[in-house]
Amino acid sequence: MTIKTEEWEKYMLHYVDTVAMTAPHKEMRKRIAARIHRHAGGRNIKVLDAGCAAGALLDDIVAVHDGGMHYIGFDQHEKIVALARERHSLDSSAKFRVRDMNQGFGDERDADIVVWSLSAYCMQSFEKAIQDSHTALKLGGVLIMVNPWNPDANPILAAHAEWMKHDASPVERKYFADRQDSVMHVMAFNKRIAEEAAAERYHFLKEGPQRELVESCGFRVETTTPDELEHTSVMLVARKIDRGKGEGHE
Numbered sequence: 001m002t003i004k005t006e007e008w009e010k011y012m013l014h015y016v017d018t019v020a021m022t023a024p025h026k027e028m029r030k031r032i033a034a035r036i037h038r039h040a041g042g043r044n045i046k047v048l049d050a051g052c053a054a055g056a057l058l059d060d061i062v063a064v065h066d067g068g069m070h071y072i073g074f075d076q077h078e079k080i081v082a083l084a085r086e087r088h089s090l091d092s093s094a095k096f097r098v099r100d101m102n103q104g105f106g107d108e109r110d111a112d113i114v115v116w117s118l119s120a121y122c123m124q125s126f127e128k129a130i131q132d133s134h135t136a137l138k139l140g141g142v143l144i145m146v147n148p149w150n151p152d153a154n155p156i157l158a159a160h161a162e163w164m165k166h167d168a169s170p171v172e173r174k175y176f177a178d179r180q181d182s183v184m185h186v187m188a189f190n191k192r193i194a195e196e197a198a199a200e201r202y203h204f205l206k207e208g209p210q211r212e213l214v215e216s217c218g219f220r221v222e223t224t225t226p227d228e229l230e231h232t233s234v235m236l237v238a239r240k241i242d243r244g245k246g247e248g249h250e
């Protein structure tokens with residue numbers, strides 16, 4: 001399966017300024033950044049962000065991380081990567097690369113953190129995404145993965161609609177009203193993805209079987225949090241361990 005189509009690229013160019021800016025997405029990125037901060041503890045870290053889109057997560061990490069950072073974001077779409085570079089042109093420690101993640105992380109090794117934020121479900125093989133993350137991480141390094149878990153609905157957009165109704169400020173309402181066409185485009189596209197997902201074209205993080213898979217690839221699962229993100233997504237955090245000793249170093 002490959003989803004590198006013009007339609008996807010068009011969708012992603014909408015997505016980065018619409019869906020990705022909704023409150024649930026912002027909250028998700030904050031939680032990923034908080035996990036990174038907790039793991040890093042002020043140290044110098046190397047972060048690999050698979051399927052990074054326009055690199056919004058980088059801003060959230062920078063906001064909380066108090067050590068040095070070498071960040072590399074990967075995405076398959078040239079225009080998205082160009083946008084990410086443009087938006088982060090002042091951050092010399094951040095790099096963005098055009099890469100099909102079905103081909104793995106290339107020569108990247110010794111990462112402290114590998115993040116798959118709403119992107120592993122697009123991979124041809126979920127298992128390969130986990131194995132490649134293992135190869136790229138140093139011992140004790142951490143895999144953070146957030147995947148949609150409910151293929152039947154469009155929970156992030158539903159949460160977004162609720163937020164618009166009750167909690168959005170006038171400025172936020174105007175921001176989305178000005179982008180109404182994009183929002184409609186994204187919703188139509190997401191509906192199709194949900195239908196394709198129901199036909200099992202995509203991988204979703206399910207507690208039991210995928211936890212076992214992650215462990216069999218050489219990780220110790222630290223948390224899976226199906227309800228932490230209000231039933232929109234599952235966040236999985238797993239540490240690369242020494243298979244012989246069963247432990248990773250902090």
Ligand SMILES: C[S@@+](CC[C@H](N)C(=O)[O-])C[C@H]1O[C@@H](n2cnc3c(N)ncnc32)[C@H](O)[C@@H]1O
Pocket residue numbers: 003012020050051052053054074075076077080099100101102116117118119122123
């Ligand atoms: C739903 S978006 C998530 C973007 C961002 N990580 C976030 O959390 O908002 C999925 C991203 O994965 C990227 N992607 C999908 N398949 C990919 C592949 N084979 N290689 C690299 N990137 C891919 C898409 O281009 C898109 O930017």
